[in-house]
Amino acid sequence: MKKIFSVRTDLALEIAESLSKDRQEGIEVISEEFNDDKITVTTVKIKDKKGEAETGKPVGTYITLESPYIKENEISKHEEIIKILSEKLGSLTDLKKDSVILVVGLGNWNVTPDALGPRVISKILVTRHISSEIPEDIDENVRSVAAVSPGVMGITGIETGEIIMGITGKIKPDLIIAIDALAARKASRINSTIQIADTGVCPGSGVGNKRMELSKKTLGIPVIAIGVPTVVDAATLVSDTLDSILDELIEQTSKGTALYQLLANMTGEDKYELITRILNPCEENLFVTPKEVDAVIDRLTNIISNTINIALHPGISKADINKYI
Numbered sequence: 001m002k003k004i005f006s007v008r009t010d011l012a013l014e015i016a017e018s019l020s021k022d023r024q025e026g027i028e029v030i031s032e033e034f035n036d037d038k039i040t041v042t043t044v045k046i047k048d049k050k051g052e053a054e055t056g057k058p059v060g061t062y063i064t065l066e067s068p069y070i071k072e073n074e075i076s077k078h079e080e081i082i083k084i085l086s087e088k089l090g091s092l093t094d095l096k097k098d099s100v101i102l103v104v105g106l107g108n109w110n111v112t113p114d115a116l117g118p119r120v121i122s123k124i125l126v127t128r129h130i131s132s133e134i135p136e137d138i139d140e141n142v143r144s145v146a147a148v149s150p151g152v153m154g155i156t157g158i159e160t161g162e163i164i165m166g167i168t169g170k171i172k173p174d175l176i177i178a179i180d181a182l183a184a185r186k187a188s189r190i191n192s193t194i195q196i197a198d199t200g201v202c203p204g205s206g207v208g209n210k211r212m213e214l215s216k217k218t219l220g221i222p223v224i225a226i227g228v229p230t231v232v233d234a235a236t237l238v239s240d241t242l243d244s245i246l247d248e249l250i251e252q253t254s255k256g257t258a259l260y261q262l263l264a265n266m267t268g269e270d271k272y273e274l275i276t277r278i279l280n281p282c283e284e285n286l287f288v289t290p291k292e293v294d295a296v297i298d299r300l301t302n303i304i305s306n307t308i309n310i311a312l313h314p315g316i317s318k319a320d321i322n323k324y325i
Contacts, residue, residue: 008233010182011195012044012062015055018185024181026051038077039067041084058215060199063088063181070192070303071296078303085307092198092224093175093311095143098126101312102173104164104214105149106180106203111198113230113289116297116304117179118149123305125313128171141315146171152203160203168219177308178214183287184229185236190289191296194228194304201225226308228300230293234286236300238275 005227009015016029028045044062046052052059069077095101103124105117128146150156150163168176178201184190200215200223215223246263253260290296310316 008183008236009185009229010227011064011184011189011193011229012046012055012057012197013042013195014063014185014189015057016044019054023054024051026243027055027300033074036082038069039065039081039084039087041065045222047137058199061092062198062199063092063196064193065194066189068192070194070300071292073295078299081194082303082310083195085303086311088214089177089196089226089311090260092196093222095175095312099174100144100146100171101175101177102164102167102171103145103147103308104176105147105177105199106160106178107149108152109149110154110155112293112297113287114152114181116181116228116230116300119297119301120153120179120305120308121147121149123301123309125309125316127313142313146173152322156275159212161214161218164214165219168221173221176219176221177226178223179226179304181231182227182229183231183233185232187232187237187240187288190229190232191300194226194300197225197227198222201227226304228304230297231287231289234288235275237288238298239271242271242274 016024016027019027026046026048028043028047030043030045032041032043033039034037034041042064044064046055046057046062047058048059065081065088067077067081069081069292072150103121105121107114107117109115109118124145124147126145126147127142140323148163148167150160152159153159156163164176180201180203182195184193200213200217200219202213214225246266250260250263253263
């Protein structure tokens with residue numbers, strides 16, 4: 001049986017963009033623009049089972065910030081992005097002064113495009129040990145925060161979800177924030193897009209290696225996922241190239257000819273067969289990341305860690321936090 005080719009993406013925004021108007025029932029999309037349109041925040045709300053069925057995403061809120069500044073070494077622009085993201089992150093939480101938060105850095109620290117989560121953990125302001133040992137030294141501006149990077153199953157031999165479930169049962173946090181690397185549909189969104197969702201996360205889903213879901217359904221507490229697309233799969237790049245070639249050939253071919261009809265009537269099944277043939281022997285298991293990924297991951301680490309620190313510790317500035325990280 002022939003298969004219809006579909007590109008892989010973890011971004012709710014890209015899934016919503018791909019749906020025709022008659023398939024957007026149960027989905028609400030709201031866009032905001034900042035800094036002369038250089039920073040765009042789009043909120044996708046999947047409101048019911050209809051929207052869930054169309055997108056393949058759970059009911060919930062997905063906030064996506066896009067900006068070319070993320071990849072650039074523009075400190076002042078990064079501070080603006082951090083301010084926007086921390087406010088958006090705060091809008092998805094219902095934290096009290098005595099809330100306990102567990103920050104989880106998902107991914108493999110040995111692979112740069114997948115190392116975002118572990119690197120963010122190294123810059124999180126952890127305070128749970130202080131609040132439990134010397135509570136008199138903690139004021140109302142600081143919440144109890146713990147952080148862990150559980151690694152991946154190939155390193156630990158343990159399902160990531162099992163590790164988090166064990167930790168959750170022991171320290172009983174009120175909220176989990178999980179950071180993970182994602183995959184995108186458009187190459188232009190690689191390393192320039194940050195998604196925050198209140199629906200949890202499936203580690204490894206970006207590269208087709210989905211593990212146990214981390215969500216309120218599996219852990220019993222709210223899970224907010226922060227993700228950045230750091231890779232694009234080869235099939236997506238081939239698909240985009242093929243579309244461009246087909247469009248150009250159709251434009252250059254006389255209407256009514258056999259070649260024109262062949263190109264114009266190429267179906268999803270035809271495209272899938274062609275892409276599969278091109279990618280052999282890779283068997284579609286090939287992912288691509290930009291050459292400057294090392295520097296960009298460092299910038300993303302600072303942006304996301306400061307976003308979390310500022311959102312969780314009200315009244316503490318980025319400068320104050322950086323004294324202790």
